[in-house]
Amino acid sequence: MKEKELRRTLAVLPIGTAMKLTDLSARQIRYYEDQGLIHPQRNEGNQRMFSLNDIDRLLEIKDYLSEGMNIAGIRYEFEEKKRKSKLSNQQNHVQPLNDDDVRRILREELMQTGGLEGPDHQIPGFFHKKPL
DNA sequence: ATTCTCACA
DNA sequence: TGTGAGAA
Numbered sequence: 001m002k003e004k005e006l007r008r009t010l011a012v013l014p015i016g017t018a019m020k021l022t023d024l025s026a027r028q029i030r031y032y033e034d035q036g037l038i039h040p041q042r043n044e045g046n047q048r049m050f051s052l053n054d055i056d057r058l059l060e061i062k063d064y065l066s067e068g069m070n071i072a073g074i075r076y077e078f079e080e081k082k083r084k085s086k087l088s089n090q091q092n093h094v095q096p097l098n099d100d101d102v103r104r105i106l107r108e109e110l111m112q113t114g115g116l117e118g119p120d121h122q123i124p125g126f127f128h129k130k131p132l
Numbered sequence: 133a134t135t136c137t138c139a140c141a
Numbered sequence: 142t143g144t145g146a147g148a149a
Contacts, residue, residue, distance in 0.1 A: 030137095045135080047134080047135055048136090
């Protein structure tokens with residue numbers, strides 16, 4: 001589910017294709033870029049190269065505009081989306097520990113406590129289930 | 133043939 | 142936002 005995201009960010013479409021895909025004029029597309037609504041990459045010849053995500057973005061801009069929203073409003077919407085996105089990626093969503101993580105944490109624990117003895121370091125259902 | 137930047141009768 | 146000029 002990650003390989004697919006990478007492909008969507010590949011900038012392989014020239015502005016001419018973006019125009020046909022979005023039914024926007026080159027003038028409009030460049031203007032939206034000036035307004036910070038899209039950030040297409042540039043190739044060796046300084047030509048804008050759009051990714052599928054850029055195309056989706058242009059389509060969204062078109063919809064917002066048709067619904068009466070102004071450029072500043074759209075820019076704010078995108079900023080909000082980015083803010084929420086970063087918030088959910090860091091603090092929240094704590095990935096569950098895998099087996100390697102558990103082994104590492106256990107090893108570090110043992111290193112500083114010096115061993116398994118002591119009721120405080122007994123882990124219920126782990127060391128007792130399969131005695132050496 | 134395409135796209136880029138800049139400027140405006 | 143459209144359009145045309147001059148360059149790449």
